[in-house]
Amino acid sequence: MMKIYICPQCGWLRMVSRRKDVECHQCGNAQMRLTNLDLEKYTSMSEQDRISYADAWLYIHNRQKD
Numbered sequence: 001m002m003k004i005y006i007c008p009q010c011g012w013l014r015m016v017s018r019r020k021d022v023e024c025h026q027c028g029n030a031q032m033r034l035t036n037l038d039l040e041k042y043t044s045m046s047e048q049d050r051i052s053y054a055d056a057w058l059y060i061h062n063r064q065k066d
């Protein structure tokens with residue numbers, strides 16, 4: 001089963017199957033985070049939808065860190 005991960009540094013989204021540690025190929029972060037997107041939702045999103053999702057995700061998670 002494919003899952004959708006996001007990079008907490010740069011917001012890059014990636015589909016991953018059966019992996020524990022997921023590395024970002026954009027910025028090299030070794031610990032991508034699991035999103036609540038499922039594959040069906042992810043594949044139905046446009047490129048702009050994905051950018052908006054990543055922006056919102058980063059905003060929420062960076063805010064919680066402080």
Ligand SMILES: [Zn+2]
Pocket residue numbers: 007008009010011012024025026027028029
């Ligand atoms: Zn990254």
